[in-house]
Amino acid sequence: MNAEAVVGVLKVGVVAALAVIPALFLPLPAMSGPQEVDDLRGLLAPDELLRPEAMLGALISIEVDREIEADALVEELGRLSAWRTRRDVALDHLAVLYVDLDLVFNSGDRGEQALQLEDLEERISDAEGRVKILGDRGRALRQRIEASRRRLVALSLRADQLAGMLPAHTDSLTGVWDVRFIPTRESGVFTIFQNGTLITGEYVLDGGWHGSLQGTVVGGKIFLERIDAVKGRFADLSGRIDSAGLGIRGTWNERDLTANRATEGSWVATKRRRGTTAP
Template sequence: MRLPGRWTPVLLLVSVLGGRMLAAEKEENADREGLRDASAAIFTLKVHIDLEKARLDRSLGEYQAAEGRRAELQDRISSLYDRLGAALRKGSTSPDEESEESLAMQIESAERAEELTRQEMRRLREQIADSRERIRFIQERLSTLHRSPTEEPEGLSGSWDVVYMPSKDKAVFTLRQSGVIIEGEYQQDGGYRGSLQGTLINNKLVLHRIDSKLGAISDLEGQLSSDLKTVKGSWMSRVIADDSPVTGAWTAAKRESRKKSDGSAP
């Protein structure tokens, strides 16, 4: 069945819009997956750092116990040497006294035990240093992940003056940022108003405009400037209307707070 010729441009437009919307959705899903992966990595690293800190605490406890054993052994060895010296000076021992040979064997046994304790303390020192190095490495990795998409600088919160092209329609966006999540409201020329939902990842802004009467009406993408004061990007309508553009560019400039513009103290 052949459709009238006038339907061909409409079908082509629907096909193009559908393709762009699908591409935008895939890109946003990829961003969200990246965020979930980063969150999972942070959770895993926090588990590892907790385990490593517990291992460090055990090693420190064992080292303290080894220090106590070594001090006791040193005291015992010193006492045995004193007793052996007294026996040697005396020249003979009574039946109820320990012989020089017995004292010498006890000294040898105590010195072997002290040597083993020193070896254990060396092993524990290496283990403690290793745990601290692991903790330092994990903390650096966590810091890197916290600076990546999981926590963007919260520069979007505030009011923004928006201009749509090519229509030159104007709007005011009031945005609130929490990490990568963006929420807010808008008021636009023509009496349009509604809510905004989206994300900010690596200074790339994605917003979904939801009109209070028409529902999901358009999608916006933009790049936040390095000074966090302007956004430039493109928009795409989800509503096909006669003689109305369905795509275009948009810009936004952040309004300075009243306190800052008045020059008053914060």
């Protein structure tokens, strides 16, 4: 997700959430093991009953942080893969130089041996230096990757804590929903708050799409308008809620019919239960 997308999401109702949930947004600790994760659980223990709207705003902010961190982790893993290739090449080159050194050192031609040995020793020193530098870079990469993984665990714990504090009534759509659109294959998160028949919320989708939701729910059917933070009124969604109140299946229609992509299709949403986080 780009920087503009992050700023846009954080502007949509999240500032208020930060004001009422200070403990949930303390700087992430530099965790080094399971004990630190347990300590974080203690930090997140709620002291008071919070408004669902505030918790949903906090959840959408955490989802943005999770997406940013996950993207950063993918990039670091890519760098680690490239580093392994460079390391193997450097080690192979150094091994060849060692073989050449043994051959020259054990040769019987003492006249030419001294010059060859001096040249090989210099090349080996340079190669050993490159291997050491690569080793230091690999160590730093692995440390960053482990730190990123720990941050993802911490963000998941925060999301889990907030999700567990949301209303558990099956007749309410209030909560966090994992969504998927077909045929565009977009996926992301809806945070929805239901007040009677009125629906409000926010969303974050793959590729940096984010914005707000508004609509109604009547007779087991939901009607939503997706309002993009950049393009404005973007698409209309309708769907049928399952009997358990935990799943939605429906259709969507994009308002921009000139777009060079699919402008209609189907969508599915699954409500996260207490104690669960993003898949």
